[in-house]
Structures are given as C-alpha cells and as structure tokens.
Amino acid sequence: MTRIRKSRQGVVVELDDQEAAAVRALMEQLLGLLGDPPAPDDELAALGISDSAETPDDPVLARLFPDAYQGDGEAADEFRRYTEMGLRDGKREAARTVLSALDDHTDARGHVRTVLDEKQSRAWLTSLNDLRLTLGTRLNITEDRPLPPPGDPLLPLYAAYDWLTMLQDDLVNAVH
Amino acid sequence: MSNAPAPVELDRPDAAQEQDPDRPWLAIVWNDPINLMSYVTYVFQTVFGYSKSKSEKLMLDVHHKGRAVVASGAREEMERDVEILHSYGLWATVKRDD
Numbered sequence: 001m002t003r004i005r006k007s008r009q010g011v012v013v014e015l016d017d018q019e020a021a022a023v024r025a026l027m028e029q030l031l032g033l034l035g036d037p038p039a040p041d042d043e044l045a046a047l048g049i050s051d052s053a054e055t056p057d058d059p060v061l062a063r064l065f066p067d068a069y070q071g072d073g074e075a076a077d078e079f080r081r082y083t084e085m086g087l088r089d090g091k092r093e094a095a096r097t098v099l100s101a102l103d104d105h106t107d108a109r110g111h112v113r114t115v116l117d118e119k120q121s122r123a124w125l126t127s128l129n130d131l132r133l134t135l136g137t138r139l140n141i142t143e144d145r146p147l148p149p150p151g152d153p154l155l156p157l158y159a160a161y162d163w164l165t166m167l168q169d170d171l172v173n174a175v176h
Numbered sequence: 177m178s179n180a181p182a183p184v185e186l187d188r189p190d191a192a193q194e195q196d197p198d199r200p201w202l203a204i205v206w207n208d209p210i211n212l213m214s215y216v217t218y219v220f221q222t223v224f225g226y227s228k229s230k231s232e233k234l235m236l237d238v239h240h241k242g243r244a245v246v247a248s249g250a251r252e253e254m255e256r257d258v259e260i261l262h263s264y265g266l267w268a269t270v271k272r273d274d
Contacts, residue, residue, distance in 0.1 A: 063267075064265070065262065066262065066267050066268070066269075067269070068255065068258050068259075068262070068268070068269055068270050069269060069270055069271070070269055070271070075270075079255060079258075079259075079270070083259045083262070086259075087259065087262055087263055090263050091263075122222075125215065125218070126263065126264055126265060129211070129215060129264065129265040130265055132210055133210055133211075133265050136209070136210035137210070141209050141210055142209050143209045145209075165212065168212060168215060169212055169214055169215075172212065172214045172215050172218050173214060175218065176214075176217075176218045176221070
C-alpha cells in the first residue's frame with residue numbers, strides 16, 4: 001500500500017513490493033522509449049544539437065516532445081533541433097533518479113521506503129508525469145473517458161494509469 | 177532549475193525587429209486530458225515563481241478555455257520558458273502576439 005507524506009527530512013515514499021516492481025518496470029520502458037544518448041564522438045550532439053528536426057511519428061514521442069510552434073513548421077523544426085536532445089537527457093536523468101532510489105532503498109521483502117529531497121521529488125514528479133503521458137496517449141485517454149468494458153485486454157494498463165495518477169497527485173500535494 | 181536543459185541562443189538576423197514592444201512573444205499552455213490540475217499549478221509556481229492563487233487561476237483558464245498565456249516577452253525568453261515547460265510535460269507553444 002503506497003504511502004506518501006511530508007516529513008522534516010523530505011518527502012517519504014513507501015511502496016510495497018508489487019508497486020515498486022511496477023514503477024521499476026514502467027521506468028525501464030520509459031528509458032527504452034527515450035532511446036540511447038548520442039555517441040560521444042558526435043560533434044553536433046556534444047553541443048546539444050540534433051541532425052533531425054522532424055516531429056516524431058510515434059504519438060507518444062510527439063506528446064513528450066510537442067511542436068513548439070503551430071502553423072510554422074520551420075520554426076518548430078528549428079526549436080526541436082536545438083532542444084529535443086537536452087529534453088531527452090533530462091527525462092532520462094529523471095527516470096534514472098527514480099530507479100536509483102528504488103535500488104538503494106528496497107528491503108529484503110521488496111518493499112521500498114525512501115526520503116526524497118527537493119531535487120529528487122522533482123525528478124519523481126516529472127518522471128511519473130512522463131509515464132502518465134505515455135500510458136494516457138497509448139490508451140487515448142480523454143477528459144470524460146468511459147470505463148473500459150469488462151474483459152478489455154487493456155484493463156491492466158488502465159489500472160496502472162489510475163494508480164500512477166493517484167501516486168502523482170499524492171506526491172504533488174506532499175511537495176507543494 | 178538544475179534539471180532543465182541549458183538555454184540555447186539562436187542567431188537570428190531580424191532579432192531587433194522581433195523585439196517590437198507592442199507585439200511581444202507569448203508562451204501558451206494548452207489543455208490536455210492527462211496532466212493533473214494539481215501538477216499544472218505546481219509547475220506554474222515552480223517554473224515562473226507565480227503565487228499559488230495566480231497559478232491556480234492560470235491552470236483553471238487552461239482547463240476551461242483550452243489554453244492560457246502564461247508568460248510574455250522576448251522571443252528567446254519565451255522559447256526558453258516553453259522548453260522548460262516541455263521538460264515538465266506540459267503542452268506549450270510559442271506565438272507572437274497578434
């Protein structure tokens with residue numbers, strides 16, 4: 001059972017073994033989706049500039065890295081060329097911050113109890129949000145979404161989405 | 177903002193013309209069905225240093241009107257703000273004021 005509360009040391013997050021395993025698996029999938037960092041000998045990449053500037057075909061990546069200009073493809077491409085690599089780095093780093101907290105604070109039963117400082121809390125919040133954007137986009141979540149029909153093969157994903165929503169909301173309220 | 181990517185200066189020959197104070201550039205946040213109202217408010221407070229009441233008002237504008245202007249100024253500043261908003265997962269765009 002998840003418990004999140006504010007303490008003098010920071011924000012205390014407790015996850016049971018199944019919850020911790022779910023967060024770990026989802027964060028690893030997110031890292032896979034974000035892809036590998038550029039090769040060290042890529043000179044443009046070393047400056048944070050990408051070769052490609054196209055809006056991603058994958059709707060999830062297009063949501064994680066949206067066009068910054070509407071109706072001006074050239075400006076949108078230029079913005080993407082100069083920002084997307086840095087944004088990907090930041091999202092990877094945040095997901096790794098969550099994974100390290102799980103690695104460092106799991107007990108013998110697989111339960112997690114970790115205390116997040118301000119920077120870690122921000123990494124958890126943005127990463128949980130990236131996971132919700134990823135799942136929500138795949139599930140075509142809408143404002144007044146109907147309940148999925150019983151037996152829908154995507155039910156576990158809806159359940160994961162709703163649980164992440166609760167976790168993120170509790171964390172925002174504890175941080176803020 | 178230790179988590180945010182470093183801003184990148186773009187070399188634009190028409191930069192002077194783009195700084196017409198009567199037509200500033202705008203950072204706009206759009207409504208989406210996934211981002212939580214509590215989280216969007218938190219992002220506005222954290223990124224812009226806005227008060228809780230101002231951040232909640234902007235969040236409700238996004239929610240009810242579909243979008244809200246969250247900052248205005250020079251083009252480079254607005255692009256930097258939008259980049260930071262993207263790092264938080266908000267759907268944000270840059271536009272010149274009409």
